[in-house]
Amino acid sequence: MSRDPTNIALDTLQRNMIVRRPERTFVIDVAVQSRDPAKAARIANAIGDAYFAEETAARMDAAKRASDALAGRLANLKRDVEDAERQVVRYREDHRLVASSGRLLTDQQLGDLNQQLVGASIKTAESKSRLEQARKMRTSDPSTALPEMLQSLEMQALRQQYATLSRNTAELATRLGERHPAMAEQYAQQRDLQRLIQREKERIIDTLQKDYDRAAASEAAIRSSLDRVKTETTVSDRAYVGLRELERTLEARKGVYEAYLRRSREASEQERLNTTNVRIISVATPALQRTFPPSPKIVLPVALLLGLAIGAGVALLLGADADRRRSLRQASQPTGRSLRAADA
Structure with missing residues (x-):
């Protein structure tokens, strides 16, 4: 160990x-x-x-x-x-x-x-x-x-001039007649404006083509x-x-x-x-009283009771043993007296 x-x-x-x-x-x-x-x-x-x-x-x-x-x-x-x-x-x-x-x-x-x-x-x-x-x-x-796409500023100006010239030519033809020498100049101006308008159209078409x-x-x-x-x-x-x-x-x-x-x-x-x-x-706290061995206040009464119980038991056992022995002696005595009577 x-x-x-x-x-x-x-x-x-x-x-x-x-x-x-x-x-x-x-x-x-x-x-x-x-x-x-x-x-x-x-x-x-x-x-x-x-x-x-x-x-x-x-x-x-x-x-x-x-x-x-x-x-x-x-x-x-x-x-x-x-x-x-x-x-x-x-x-x-x-x-x-x-x-x-x-x-x-x-x-x-x-x-x-x-x-x-x-x-x-x-x-x-x-x-x-x-x-x-x-x-x-x-x-x-x-x-x-003309459609809106052809309405450039230059085209508008040319068409305005052509419209004005056409009115003047018509009025002059009414007054002077178609064969008057002055009409030749009016017609020539109209043709010039037509060429300019056509040229502007071609320019616009070329631009749109591009x-x-x-x-x-x-x-x-x-x-x-x-x-x-x-x-x-x-x-x-x-x-x-x-x-x-x-x-x-x-x-x-x-x-x-x-x-x-x-x-x-x-x-x-x-x-x-x-x-x-x-x-x-x-x-954990300390115990207020001990648990083992028990307190004398508990041990003494218990020991007293145990002592009394043990003493009573021993007394009963001794008394029972004495009674048993007494019974045995009594049982053996009558047998002895009857034998002595027979001898006599």
């Missing part, structure tokens, strides 16, 4: 310590017996403090082990996330998948070109309509009303760009399938990494927080 003082003290404490749980409760009662009531209370309180210290140390040790394990795992997960991010970036660069605001650049260009094509088509149609109307007015009479050509060229360029972007979009869509797979892998790794990161932070916080739900309901 070990004679180590610590073991001896622990054995002595174990013999003099009572730990029990009352029925239907989660309360643990700890009691210590000692000749010194104050010492017994100190030991009981020290047992509670030691339990809490051990519980806290075990919890902190478990949290530290979990934190260390998570930290090692986090380093691997971080490397996995960085590798996945590099793969996504490299794949984008290799396939020229440029994104902006969460959309591929080719998709944005395709949408913009579609809008531009609609506007260019409308502009081309309007330019063509104006040009066709202007061509129809080419052979019309100078006094015929506008139409520019609108048509712009529409054709936009269509060409649209066809090119459509081809690029088709290629990008095929490449985007692989990109989405890489992005899903990246998101999955990020999710695992973030989950481990939150768990690591929680474990670090648990090392500093007391999360135990065990507490001391009441501290």
